[in-house]
Amino acid sequence: MTASQINGLPVVTVRGGDDIAEVRDVIYDPEAGRLVGLTLNKRGFFAGRRREVLPADAIHAIGRDAVMVMDESSLTAPEDAPSDVGHPATERNVIGDDVLTEGGRSLGVVRDLAVLVGSAGEVVGYQIDKAGGGHGYIPLPAQLAVSGAALVVPDVTEEFVRDDLVGLGAAVDEFRSRLGLE
């Protein structure tokens, strides 16, 4: 699934079966290639922002229909959360970044994050607006360097651009083994 599909999902307790919040936004660390946490809204229309955040290590799983936590204590006051969750930097968003290979070829522009369904927020790739038109997906870990404007990926990434999330899932393992990562 993509990160934008996580926004608005209910946050549900495993033990209590209760919807205690809903996802306002995902907080992503591009250097680490993973979600570090979620910001929250109260449940219901126009209910407004919740002060607490949900650090990644308190997420039981992110699914298609809900973000699961063990209980209400999984929600954390910002001052008690890791600083990258409690006070996320605003300029670290990769959405809109140009994806450049080391050889200097543009693969497209980052449109969204591809998140592993059922994980605690593992990012396995990026959805991109391809340079040649249309959407595609590239696997992670891919970038060598990231700034507010561009991220640089190995040349081999070009061979692993896929049209859909199913194709990306199959490409990730092979991509990582080609890079000697697994």
Added chain:
Amino acid sequence: MTDSFRSATGRKLISRASAGELGVVGHFVVDADERRIAALVVGRGKKAQLVDWAQVSGFGPDAVMVIDDGALRAPVGDREQAAADGRLDLIGKRVLTEQGNALGVLDDVIFDASTGAVAMLRIGDRDIPAASLLGSGPYAVVLDATQDPAP
């Protein structure tokens, strides 16, 4: 003998001591940790009352026998009040796995009428063992990872 929530709903509640009818079964309150019926809810709205499973002396096909007229009690605390209000009724509730994926809506619960132990959860034409039940509440019934649909 097994029974089900749907078939038992609306069944008469009779006092064994007085043979008087105390009401009808509205719905069931389940203890998800113990995977058994904790109580029956009798009546609706502000007048809803609870009967603890320990007060049931015979859960039969035609009537639910309770020890005496004192078996009915008012709800105590937020969770029991939520139960009495019907917000914890499992039937018709959405079912999620602990991975956060939806399986559908809970259609029925099969239980052992002699012990109150929950045996199966029925979702559509699937019967899922009660051992997969992790929790339940006002929003959802939560099942363990073994019930997660393939990604």
